[in-house]
Amino acid sequence: MSQESNATPKKRGRPPSAAAQKRALEAAHEILMTEGFGRMTIEAVAARSGVGKPTIYRSWANAQELAMAALLVNRLPEAEVGGGTAQAALVAQMRGLVTAFASTRGRQITMALAAADPESEFTKAFRNRVILSSRNAGRVILEEALARGEIVPPVDMDALLDMIYGPVFFRLLVGHRPVSPEFGDAIVRTALRAVAPSGA
Amino acid sequence: MSQESNATPKKRGRPPSAAAQKRALEAAHEILMTEGFGRMTIEAVAARSGVGKPTIYRSWANAQELAMAALLVNRLPEAEVGGGTAQAALVAQMRGLVTAFASTRGRQITMALAAADPESEFTKAFRNRVILSSRNAGRVILEEALARGEIVPPVDMDALLDMIYGPVFFRLLVGHRPVSPEFGDAIVRTALRAVAPSGA
DNA sequence: TTATATTAACGTTACGTATCGTAAAGATAT
DNA sequence: ATATCTTTACGATACGTAACGTTAATATAA
Numbered sequence: 438m439s440q441e442s443n444a445t446p447k448k449r450g451r452p453p454s455a456a457a458q459k460r461a462l463e464a465a466h467e468i469l470m471t472e473g474f475g476r477m478t479i480e481a482v483a484a485r486s487g488v489g490k491p492t493i494y495r496s497w498a499n500a501q502e503l504a505m506a507a508l509l510v511n512r513l514p515e516a517e518v519g520g521g522t523a524q525a526a527l528v529a530q531m532r533g534l535v536t537a538f539a540s541t542r543g544r545q546i547t548m549a550l551a552a553a554d555p556e557s558e559f560t561k562a563f564r565n566r567v568i569l570s571s572r573n574a575g576r577v578i579l580e581e582a583l584a585r586g587e588i589v590p591p592v593d594m595d596a597l598l599d600m601i602y603g604p605v606f607f608r609l610l611v612g613h614r615p616v617s618p619e620f621g622d623a624i625v626r627t628a629l630r631a632v633a634p635s636g637a
Numbered sequence: 638m639s640q641e642s643n644a645t646p647k648k649r650g651r652p653p654s655a656a657a658q659k660r661a662l663e664a665a666h667e668i669l670m671t672e673g674f675g676r677m678t679i680e681a682v683a684a685r686s687g688v689g690k691p692t693i694y695r696s697w698a699n700a701q702e703l704a705m706a707a708l709l710v711n712r713l714p715e716a717e718v719g720g721g722t723a724q725a726a727l728v729a730q731m732r733g734l735v736t737a738f739a740s741t742r743g744r745q746i747t748m749a750l751a752a753a754d755p756e757s758e759f760t761k762a763f764r765n766r767v768i769l770s771s772r773n774a775g776r777v778i779l780e781e782a783l784a785r786g787e788i789v790p791p792v793d794m795d796a797l798l799d800m801i802y803g804p805v806f807f808r809l810l811v812g813h814r815p816v817s818p819e820f821g822d823a824i825v826r827t828a829l830r831a832v833a834p835s836g837a
Numbered sequence: 838t839t840a841t842a843t844t845a846a847c848g849t850t851a852c853g854t855a856t857c858g859t860a861a862a863g864a865t866a867t
Numbered sequence: 868a869t870a871t872c873t874t875t876a877c878g879a880t881a882c883g884t885a886a887c888g889t890t891a892a893t894a895t896a897a
Contacts, residue, residue, distance in 0.1 A: 450875030603807030
């Protein structure tokens, strides 16, 4: 623990400005929430934030990636995995999810996701962190419930998870019915009835 | 019914060309399927079809509407509502749905829907005809099953329907798992187990 | 004759890139 | 120690391209 020979070769030159990135992300988020995805152009973000276009392009390849990064900053609250029944845990989580997505934010996220290159690494990271994090937490909850007999086989776990989390995005995308807390509750209740031990 | 006095006032001048519309729709559809929604620009459609831009704009307000119209031309096959158990009917319908959407077409539809103005009349028509037609047919199937006791209360019909059709679009949008026929089967099976009479 | 079709061009917006001079930080020499 | 390289990022500006949606001019078909 002494020589700096191979440890961190000390970068030269002006360091990238974290403040500039932060300002760009904030401006992007503001535009997304007030004017929508279609108006969140790189030029608009540059004008609003005072950050130069080339600086923005140095951090993000295009407007879609910047939008996803901006939507990623304020994460959704993580689900409380431990304690209680699976139903209680899922209902609590679903309440948070519905609150977070039944808003401008939810629509913007859906649009960003649909518009983005599905193969891009950025898109995959976004999906995993924003969309699938709830689903992954749900998997933990359901596997624990399965282990202690609260739910019973046959359980097609992936199908069951998509039946719980898919409807929220379906309503968000199609807009035929509102995304309400009661809706979230009904989804969880119905899904769990399909894998309940008795016919209760 | 004879005189043309107030019925059909005999249009004067050159009539709109149905052929031009058709050519534009075909070109739009081809571009959607081969190059994707992002590259289906009005100019590209005009160039490919030989129809002038102003003519295209006379029929559709923007590229989104043209895209939806093009996707609307070849409708999805309607579900066979009558006969058999609810499970058989839903599985058959879901097979068709999965086949139709587990393709370029499905992704294009999802993108068009996410990108479109949710309040536009065109968008609403598109949702009703392309997205919700399956769901509506499913409602008929399930209500008949409910009437003859094949499924039993409590049934939150809207939640149940979204649990059946939502997951398909969820997978299409997020792309975390493939949309396969087996997946469709599992969804129908699991959903019906939630409303089955006994604990079977 | 009159409404539509086609073509061409228009102004606008945003794209993504290149270049300019400046700012900030480590390296180097006095 | 302090001044001067060197390197890298910065903000500003301008560029050529692409597509937008509109308009004017001409051709064409009832």
